[in-house]
Amino acid sequence: MGILILNGCSTGQSTEGTGQKDSTSNENLIVVMKSDVTNLDPHFIVDITTANVLYEKVYETLIIPDEDMKPQPHLATEWSQLDDITWEFKLREGVKFHDGTPFTADAVKKTFDRLLDPKVGSPQASKLGMIKEVEVKDDYNVVFHLTKPYAPLLSILASNEGSIMNPTMLESTPELLQKEANGTGPFMFEEWKSGQYVKLKANPDYWGTAVKISGVEFRVVPEDTTRLGMIERGEAHIMSQIPVNEIQRIESSDNMKLLRNEGLGVEFVGFNVQKAPVDNLLVRQAISHAIDREAILSGVFNDVGFLGTSTMSSKVFGYSDQLVPYPYDPEKAKELLKEAGYENGLKLTLLTADRAERISLAEVVQSQLKVIGVEVEIRVLEYGSYIDANTNQEGHLFNGSWGNATGDGDYNQYNLFHSNSQGSAGNYQYYSNTEVDRLLDEARGEKDDEKRKEIYAKTQKIELDEAAYVPIRSYENLAVYHSSVKGMKMSPVSYFILSDVEIVE
Structure with a gap:
C-alpha cells in the first residue's frame, strides 16, 4: 500500500513545524465548566470534560482529525500500511516535551507499552489492545505491529487515547501523571487546584504556530446560571454544557454568542x-x-x-x-x-x-x-x-x-x-x-x-x-462565548479548539 503524505490540517494548528511565534495577548482565556477534571493522566481519562482540558492543548497525538474526522499529520508527518497488521510512522523532528525531553520514537514506544501493560490497569487498554508491539526503527521512525488487522487504527490514534506521553515522567515519576501533565502541545500545565481550576500557559517553544493567548484557566463553576452570568458579564469567555432553556436568552444577548454544530x-x-x-x-x-x-x-x-x-x-x-x-x-x-x-x-x-x-x-x-x-x-x-x-x-x-x-x-x-x-x-x-x-x-x-x-x-x-x-x-454540540472572543471553534467531538482563539476588547 502507498504512503500517505498529508500536509494540510483544518483544525487551525500548523503541521509544518515552523516554530513560528505569533504575538499573544496578555489576557488568559477563562473557560467555565460544570465539573472538575477527574485526573490528568490520558491513560485513565474516561470523560469528555477532562479530555477537553488536555487533548491537543497539553498532550498531542501522532495524527489529528480534521473537521470531518479525517486523519491528518501531527506528531507523525506520514505513515504507510505495510501489510494487514503492520503500520509504519515517520515522526516529526525538532519537537520537545515541556520539560525539554526530546520527542522521539522512544516516547511513542514507552507510551503504548505503558498503556497496554496489565499491571498499569488502564481502562483505555481494550481500545488499543490490538497493538502487539511498537518497534523503534530509529529516532524518527516507528512500526506498529498488530495482533490482527484493525481497520480504524488511525482514528483511535487520533483520539485522546492516543496521546503521546513524556518518557522521562513515565520512567521516573509515573505516579505524578494524574496530577501533573507534561506533553508537547501549545499549552503547558501550570496548576490544578482540585474543585476550583486547572491553569495552562502558552508554550513559548511550541513546534508549531504559537497560540494567540497567554494561557487558559478552566474554572469549575457548578451552577449553570452562574456560569452563564459570568459569560454575559465578561467575567469568563467560554462555556459548554449549555442549559437548553437558556438558548433564547443567549441568542438575544449582545454580549454572548452561541456556537452549535451536529x-x-x-x-x-x-x-x-x-x-x-x-x-x-x-x-x-x-x-x-x-x-x-x-x-x-x-x-x-x-x-x-x-x-x-x-x-x-x-x-x-x-x-x-x-x-x-x-x-x-x-x-x-x-x-x-x-x-x-x-x-x-x-x-x-x-x-x-x-x-x-x-x-x-x-x-x-x-x-x-x-x-x-x-x-x-x-x-x-x-x-x-x-x-x-x-x-x-x-x-x-x-x-x-x-x-x-x-x-x-x-x-x-x-x-x-x-x-x-x-x-x-x-x-x-x-x-x-x-x-x-x-x-x-x-x-x-x-x-x-x-x-x-x-x-x-x-x-x-x-x-x-x-x-x-x-x-x-x-x-x-453547544457552546456559548463572550463577544470579545474571536476564532472560537469546536470539533464534532465537542472539544474546544483554541489554536486560533484571541480576546479582542
Whole structure:
C-alpha cells in the first residue's frame, strides 16, 4: 500500500513545524465548566470534560482529525500500511516535551507499552489492545505491529487515547501523571487546584504556530446560571454544557454568542442487564415501550439534537438508518410486565449525573414509568461519583451518554457493548452477547468499508432487539462565548479548539 503524505490540517494548528511565534495577548482565556477534571493522566481519562482540558492543548497525538474526522499529520508527518497488521510512522523532528525531553520514537514506544501493560490497569487498554508491539526503527521512525488487522487504527490514534506521553515522567515519576501533565502541545500545565481550576500557559517553544493567548484557566463553576452570568458579564469567555432553556436568552444577548454544530455523541437510558429485575428482557422491553422519546426531546432538550435510534450518531461511520426503536406504547408495556411476573409493579434505581437536563430527563422517565407501575428512585450524583456508581453496578438504570472521539463505529460499538469493555471502559450495561462480540471483532479486521457498515447494522439491531438501552437523542454540540472572543471553534467531538482563539476588547 502507498504512503500517505498529508500536509494540510483544518483544525487551525500548523503541521509544518515552523516554530513560528505569533504575538499573544496578555489576557488568559477563562473557560467555565460544570465539573472538575477527574485526573490528568490520558491513560485513565474516561470523560469528555477532562479530555477537553488536555487533548491537543497539553498532550498531542501522532495524527489529528480534521473537521470531518479525517486523519491528518501531527506528531507523525506520514505513515504507510505495510501489510494487514503492520503500520509504519515517520515522526516529526525538532519537537520537545515541556520539560525539554526530546520527542522521539522512544516516547511513542514507552507510551503504548505503558498503556497496554496489565499491571498499569488502564481502562483505555481494550481500545488499543490490538497493538502487539511498537518497534523503534530509529529516532524518527516507528512500526506498529498488530495482533490482527484493525481497520480504524488511525482514528483511535487520533483520539485522546492516543496521546503521546513524556518518557522521562513515565520512567521516573509515573505516579505524578494524574496530577501533573507534561506533553508537547501549545499549552503547558501550570496548576490544578482540585474543585476550583486547572491553569495552562502558552508554550513559548511550541513546534508549531504559537497560540494567540497567554494561557487558559478552566474554572469549575457548578451552577449553570452562574456560569452563564459570568459569560454575559465578561467575567469568563467560554462555556459548554449549555442549559437548553437558556438558548433564547443567549441568542438575544449582545454580549454572548452561541456556537452549535451536529455532534458525534449520543444520549440514552441504559440498563444494567445483569441486575435483577432488569436482567429480564421482558422488563427491559416494557420500560422501552413506556418511555416517550419524542416528548423527552421536545420537553427536556427543547428540540436540541436529533431523535436517537441507536447509540451511534448519524454522523458516525457505521450508523444504520434501518433501526426502529420500541414505539411508545404504555399498554403494551403493562402487558409485558404482567408476562414477566410484575403485574403489581416493581421498584428500580436510576443513576444520573448532576446536570440540569440529565436530572430533568430522570424525572420525566420516573414520571413515565410510574404510569406502568414502575417506581423509580433517582440518585443524583456528582460526575465522578456517577462514574464510580455505574462501575460498581449500583443502579438498575442510568442516564448514559457516549461522546464518540474518533468518528468510527468501533469506538461506539466495541466500547459500549463488547464483553471486554464491561465497566469503566464504557459498557456500563454489563452487556454480553457472544454473537455481538464475534461481529465486533470481525468488524475491526474488515478492510472493506461497506462490509464493516453491514456488520455494524447487524450489531445495532441485536442490541436494540435485546433492549440493552433506550435511545434518546444524538447530540447537537453547544457552546456559548463572550463577544470579545474571536476564532472560537469546536470539533464534532465537542472539544474546544483554541489554536486560533484571541480576546479582542
